[in-house]
Amino acid sequence: MSIHQMAAFADTATQLHPLVFPSAQVQPISLYGGDSEIYGQGEQAGALYQIEFGAVRLYRLLADGRRQISAFHLAGEVFGFESGDTHHFFAEAICATGLRVIRPAHGADLSRQLLPLALKGLVRAQEHLLVLGRQSALERVAAFMLDMAERQGGLETFDLPMSRTDIGDYLGLTIETVSRIISQLRARGIIRLKTLRTVELLKPNALRDISE
Amino acid sequence: MSIHQMAAFADTATQLHPLVFPSAQVQPISLYGGDSEIYGQGEQAGALYQIEFGAVRLYRLLADGRRQISAFHLAGEVFGFESGDTHHFFAEAICATGLRVIRPAHGADLSRQLLPLALKGLVRAQEHLLVLGRQSALERVAAFMLDMAERQGGLETFDLPMSRTDIGDYLGLTIETVSRIISQLRARGIIRLKTLRTVELLKPNALRDISE
DNA sequence: CGAGATCTTGATCTGACTCAAGAGTCGTGG
């Protein structure tokens, strides 16, 4: 999608999962190209971001460049809330992405709205700990495919907006291992790739069996 | 500590980090022996728990028994808040533990008090994702030792209330690997074990170098 | 002091990583 197409789309975009933020200033949609930074670790926090279209990765880096993506966020989801007043992570658009920026009015109390989001994120992160700590490469990729399918409406065909490198950095695997496992799932007739980034689930239950 | 000693201590225990929960019923301290369940996955949630003394593990299980401890909680900390109305994890006392149970009054809104705790937990969990996804066994154990030391006041000597098995299930390692790494840190003069569960940091900066 | 649990150490194995080519895909410009 070109920047021009993005701008045209943004004009007509509707708020997918409307959030009621009283006494907060909801700005028009900001556009981000692929691989562009939304905020960086250490930056001043404060705004919230709701994804209108596109996808976002949140990640941390080690000094030597090792990267762990802690979460992907898709259309409709909200991110950007922090503990303390600075960001603990990097946020980047994965592909062409439109964000609705919400800047709470000074002194406004959004805890009622944010608590459910924070708790949801906490459960998600803790479940991901189980994947990274205790599951095999095959189990990780299977669980990832199911998660992406469910978050895109549960259809049998869905997109992977992110690269194999991103998937590896999310699952704690190398790009080669991710690729090998995808090939294996393909060879076993469990998934089919319509394109490199479009997956068709042929046997979703086989994936469920694998990921336990 | 026997149950009698626990009871005697509980009578005089003070609330370490008092939380103000208006319109919530704060009950007397409940006592738990080592390895006793506080709540289970799927149980009705609702109460909050503040640790007066002792330590707690939160964990999830896979069908075949693999376990991932998502967090340890020490004296003064609060746990038990959930997304939705059922628990997503198991909570167990690690050793003799006293808990102050807080049951919010029906309809009470604690989001203002809980949001900072949930956000803190979220950052903690996401940082732990980096450890599990991208760090070596040596880096994991080093980071764990530093974390435990800091959370017990930053002294050079601190306790490990949990077993090697617990540490392994928290760090995504086997008990043998944890033991080997501890032996290696000992051989390098970085730590000393006063007892099996009491660690003395001889070179905390060496640990910091290892864990980056 | 003794028995069971917990922890340590050794030997071997293996799943995932690393290094190294190739193949495929996609956007660009002629």
Added chain:
DNA sequence: CCACGACTCTTGAGTCAGATCAAGATCTCG
């Protein structure tokens, strides 16, 4: 519309960190 070039993805061969299997050693507590 096609051809080029760069990037992403796949596949193969060899290696290694951590798992597994198997004893021992040490600790704890009755």
